[in-house]
Amino acid sequence: MSRISDRFKQLEERGRVALIPFVTAGDPGPAVTVPLMHAMVEAGADIIELGVPFSDPMADGPVIQRASERALEQGVCLRDVLGMVRKFRERDEATPVVLMGYLNPIEVMGYEAFALAAAEAGVDGVLTVDLPPEEADDLLSSLRPRDIDPIFLMAPTTTDERMQHICDTASGFVYYVSVKGITGAGHLAVGDVAAKTAQIRKHTRLPVGVGFGIKDANTAQAVAQVADAVIVGSVLVQRIEELRETPDEIAPAIAMILSSMRQAIDLI
């Protein structure tokens, strides 16, 4: 059983909804990321999503685009991100880490080489935004033997038929993109999200995470009532950008945002 499934099982037993923060690895510099990951766990993160910088982040809004650009300016590449996960694992063997990014860095490294290196580093899940299940067979056959969960997205435009196909392909959890748009765009409509998560649950027993459009503790709380995991990204990355000149302040500031979300979620 993967670390992600373990974690969701524990959470279910405790009646707790997962909080999953996303940050871009290496933003604003490579030294920031590992201590930030630990601080996020201490502030109540159950799983960490680590963004792999890419030169052409087509599905991301300006906030995460700029984070990618800052990390790339520091020369942070996929191998460096794997190094950060390995370092994180020296102190934390329990918190699952999901890499989120685009296919090309993985494609160029080679699927087998990537899967081996990711497993060795302690990566638990991989979410490639531009890799739908239809194109994923080869990558999946490299990830599965290493117990790395392929995480797939579902969107407001996803039909029932596709939902079934995605749920059959995914493991770990499925990720519902709550708005038609890019990361950091718009506010989600909680009623629509509730309907969609209910629809998704007809197709799978996997936990359902909801992301895109969660901007504060209130939205996090509302989403927590219909989801198994609340995924929050742009609002954290925005704060990191504001503090990029004073990197020492980043971990406490992010921890503060997550703590308030944690408290709000745990109230339900």
Add this chain to the structure above:
Amino acid sequence: MPTEQPIDFTHMPDARGHFGPYGGLFVSETLMEPLQELRDAYEKYLQDADFLAELDADLANYVGRPSPVYFAERLSRENGGARIYLKREDLNHTGAHKVNNTIGQALLAKRMGKRRIIAETGAGQHGVATATVAARLGLECVVYMGEVDIARQEANVYRMKLLGARVESVSSGSKTLKDALNEAMRDWVTHIDNTFYIIGTVAGPHPYPAMVRDFQAVIGREARVQMQQQTGALPDALVACVGGGSNAIGLFHPFLNDASVAMYGVEAAGDGLDSGRHAAPLCAGSPGVLHGNRTYLMEDPNGQIIETHSISAGLDYPGVGPEHAWLKDVGRVSYVAITDDEALTAFHTLTRVEGIIPALESSHAIAYALKLAREMGEQQTILVNLSGRGDKDMHTVAARDGLKI
């Protein structure tokens, strides 16, 4: 003994948009269903007599097709070797081949009930061609264009605005065509319900590479007949420039199964392939995944897309259509590269010798054809796709000559 069947080069892509290992559908989940709708609509209207009749009428009466094939007699004589013919896509309405595709996609948008059109543009030719058809059909139009390209293609920016389009400046990444494409994708995913994305080249997720090719293949279909009428035979060689590769595939595709016809796709070598400053993914890149498809890319060893350089904004793109990637691998088409300097020389030569001012993109094809012709016999023929006219490039050429106009 069964005889070995020659490869049918024209049956690609497969049902899921693959050209061998290339092409496909590499997009975020939100776009999967809209792309399915687009495929369904395209496949339906491709068989629809009314749609095809409207398309043909527009190509004839609005674009001005068929475009002529012109024997560049003086150019051929002064250059020596093979006789050079030009397919005059520069004479189309809006001055380039781009409009063949935007007419088709805009008619499709209208049939699908989409009232808002978006597009990306590099040199501005596709943006102008999109703004043009949007104006004609009364559709809202937004064109994404890199900040760098806006600065070097001012005239086209103004043209798009005159046509009623909103030009959105893109300041992320390298601020050129690839970033404009990223931004157009972001717009599309956000406004999916009412918006049709008119991609300008044979790249992007399935069905774009096949659909754009099919709309551009009118170039090759006409040229095949015209060459036979004028010379009594098919040409010995075809030459076209390749950025994303839409004018090249449009010319090549109807000839792919004609084994006697050699084909050359000409990429932008910029300052030279050894300089690293170029835009030649087929000649000097490697396979990867970008903008919805697997193809050859300009990328670093970590899979990051690298900045390209070409004097021609329309060739300044780090990827290339997946069908070209496949045609390279199977050896049907030869891909070569021409530097900025060689293209400029050809630009001046064609202008002075034939009185035709070519686009800098097309000048790459001319430059290679002049080289190739010298290695061929006088009875042989080369057909070059003169994909666009050079009016938009006056400032760039003047600046290279140290002039300000």
